[in-house]
Amino acid sequence: MVCPRADWVYAPPHRAVVAVDVQPCHVGQRGDHRSGRVDEACKLxxxxxxxxxxxxxxxxxRAVATFRNTIGARSSRAVTELDERLYATYREER
Known part of the structure; x- marks a missing residue:
């Protein structure tokens, strides 16, 4: 699978969605979730x-939350930071 580039989209929210949508390309296919790739994908x-x-x-x-669900149970600083951001956002909405 070829990962599309996000730099052709001009509006920042659209660019952000495209960037998150291609994260599975960064963490690999068919369960090939190497720690470094997962961390980089979480940072993005x-x-x-x-x-x-x-x-x-x-x-x-929603795109970020969907991405987070695709990587499953992970334990790293990048994953934890992403989890905390998502948790804080949804906690504020209640």
């Missing part, structure tokens, strides 16, 4: 999440 997802918060984009937030 966290950046996309920040863009979504800046632009108050539920679409970006």
């Amino acid at each position: 997802a966290a950046e996309a999440f920040d863009v979504g918060q800046t632009y108050d984009s539920e679409r970006v937030t």
Whole structure:
């Protein structure tokens, strides 16, 4: 699978969604989730999440949450930071 590039999209929220949508390409196919790749993908997802918060984009937030669900149970600093951001956002909405 070839990962599309996100730099052709101009609006930051759209770029963020595209970046999160291609994260499975970064963490591999068929369960090939190497720790370094997962960490990098989570860092990119966290950046996309920040863009979504800046632009108050539920679409970006949902895309990041969907990505987080795809990587399953993981334990690393990058995963924990992403989890904390998502948790704080959904906790505020209640």
